[in-house]
Amino acid sequence: MKLNDPKKIEDMLNDCHRDLSFVAVSMGKPDSLSNIFLLNMYLFKALDNEILLWLKNLDNGSIVTLASRNIFELYLILIEVNQNEHSMKRFFAQLGNDRDELNDAFMNKCEAVGYELSDNDKNIIQEELDKSPFENIETHCFRMRYLAKTHGYQEDYDFFYKLSSKLIHPSAYKVLGVVDASPQYEVVAMTGYHFISKATDFAVDFYNKNVVLAKHNT
Template sequence: MKKHNNAMKADQVMPSVRHSYWTMRIEDLVRYGTDEEIQQQLHFFEAQLSNLAAKIRTSKPRNEKYLALYNLTIYAVHQLNRLRLMEHPPTEYYAWITRNLFEIYLIILYILSSPEHLRNFFKQRAMDEIQILEGVKELAESPHQQEVIILESRINEIKKVLFKHEAQMTKHLPTAKLAKITGMEKEYKAFFKLYSKYVHPSSWVVNAKPEEAHSPEFRNIFLIQAQLYTGFIAKKVSDETNIPLTTPNKSLHLPKAAPLASGRVLTLCGKSQ
């Protein structure tokens, strides 16, 4: 992605982000391997991100930028860890993890595109907490309950802090807008609706035949994309922090055996950008 000297405005769209894998054949990205090799590959990506996060924490200034990159990198580590440790997860789980990794990558691109975007990301935390507390308030039988008073006190406290720092509350940006701002609209249109069909109880996932909705092909798509997003996250964080990545594993694995009747699936690994 081309770098610009001037910071972007909040509503400015970043240049289109083109990744080489879009023009590559799937055969160029993966190869057949054993279940053990796949686990090793997942563990490698997880360790690579963990190493980045650790070095950010120990070698970089304690400012908003590096705090955000650290938190997002660690959150990506958690996603990979869940995928690696769960034996033969359901299709919905693949989709959920993959969608999370995609959104993490979008957020990283977003916060690095301008100081205002970085500030907005942290201000969204205040709005998120207020929305959670207001939701809990709705469960109260009376507005005079002690619990409600405590919740309102916390809400007012958050608002006072924002006012003190002359910061307006910022709502969470929809993923579609994040994708547009960061130049990832093509990727969003190609895959995000597919992820959402499995994250939510859509008519497709509820009514389709199991061999259709939960076919190895769909699971493979999710895991390919999960690995690719992990590589993109690692590369972007590495470039931004000047922390070198550990030597990449260029062997990408797909199980040699065909899917079993019990529902075991083919799993694929992508590579860093």
């Protein structure tokens, strides 16, 4: 299937956007959801955001590549946390660690350039640093290579990380040897769409088996 027809790509991505956005908003209020429902809702939203980024930049090969790789990683996380409760808890726990690192970097940069934070700003940042929904759970990020190998996507991992690194970062090939119309981007788009389609199927199936069935039984 050739995906170099912008209208064809747009139509397929819009179908996925329609389904993912519907599922995400139909799962209920966040404060009423169990942990796995809550995490899935946010993962569905994150996937939908990548689709929207792609749709806004159909002719930009670098952004298509970035969105495709993000979709691949989100799909790996999606299937991992739904199959492994400990991984689900780990992903929640990573939020606190991510906030710590980002806030530390932010405060260090402010100090380096002589920008003084107010006491109120410091208190808000420190308050966020202290919040951790899961204690005594390791907070280091998932290794995508490990997830890909575990779930049978090692070849796709190698494809994305060998090819996309040359197409996203300012490599010599990116600077001197590739244009947005290059066929490499078409292959990236095909692979990216493959995984957004799989993720959308997962979301719809999760919705039908859990949300629709629960409503039917009440």
